[in-house]
Amino acid sequence: MAHTVEDRLKKFRQQCRAAGLALTHQRETIFRAVVESGGHPSPERIYGLVKRRIPAISLATVYKNIRVFLDAGLLREVTVHHGTMLLETNPEDHHHLVCVGCGAILDLEQEAVEPVQLRRRPPAGYRIFRPRVEFLGLCPGCARKKPEKSSHL
């Protein structure tokens, strides 16, 4: 339950070893920057933070390692769809089934899901229009190809 930075780095080192990933200074510094930054940082932001400690680091190295961490399940990303804009063609409110393998999206009618209820009041000044649910999973094709992978997403 304790999620101190040091705890998470310790686990990170274990997971790297388990995954056969070399434990480089760059990797540790990048991972530390992610954990310490809090919120939802972009690769660019991580690059900025890491650069303070390793001025010679390359942006490409940050990108490569974030990719490695994501693939190994050491990190999660907020959105599966960051590549390209996708439009809704279904004018009704509805939910989504999202394949974390290939990014495919299937619509789920709103009635297919129990109404979503917020138990607490939203932060002051915040206006909420509607809740949207994404069921993260694997489509039949990707489930076949990737036996265990991405089960942490």
Add this chain to the structure above:
Amino acid sequence: MAHTVEDRLKKFRQQCRAAGLALTHQRETIFRAVVESGGHPSPERIYGLVKRRIPAISLATVYKNIRVFLDAGLLREVTVHHGTMLLETNPEDHHHLVCVGCGAILDLEQEAVEPVQLRRRPPAGYRIFRPRVEFLGLCPGCARKKPEKSSHL
């Protein structure tokens, strides 16, 4: 309740007039392509479809008009964060409050939301790992700036 293509085009023309947008052949063809394509098309895909009917159309025109339609509330997009990759730093399962104005994301502990229940069985062969809820709304700053806007998102 009837969402035929012609119904939606009729509404589209009304909304354009109401918004003071010129009703050009390109705009109608782009909107029709979105409605007819179904699913979750990318601008590139719409461009491909429109090009069959207007071979001389420019990709830039497609992008510009999709933007116009989104801003006017004539279309919705699947994701608010398609520009850049964002990472999770919170290792616990949780939900999100997403500002459709500026894209800011706030975490909501999982316990802040009633458990999400799927009423039906997912499509055959689909594996679901976890549901994630996004509450779309406006943060205090954006709510102040954009009085009514984006209330359709």
Add this chain to the structure above:
DNA sequence: CTACGTGCAAACCATTTGCGACACC
């Protein structure tokens, strides 16, 4: 007839790739 919309090309931004040099295991 005039402001808005279009097409083209160039610019821009986020991300990936190729490759020679280097370091972990």
Add this chain to the structure above:
DNA sequence: GGTGTCGCAAATGGTTTGCACGTAG
């Protein structure tokens, strides 16, 4: 010592912008 990693620069993919011409209202 050899495979995996790093840094650099160039390539790529998606999206936006500037500008001259054309057209809806």
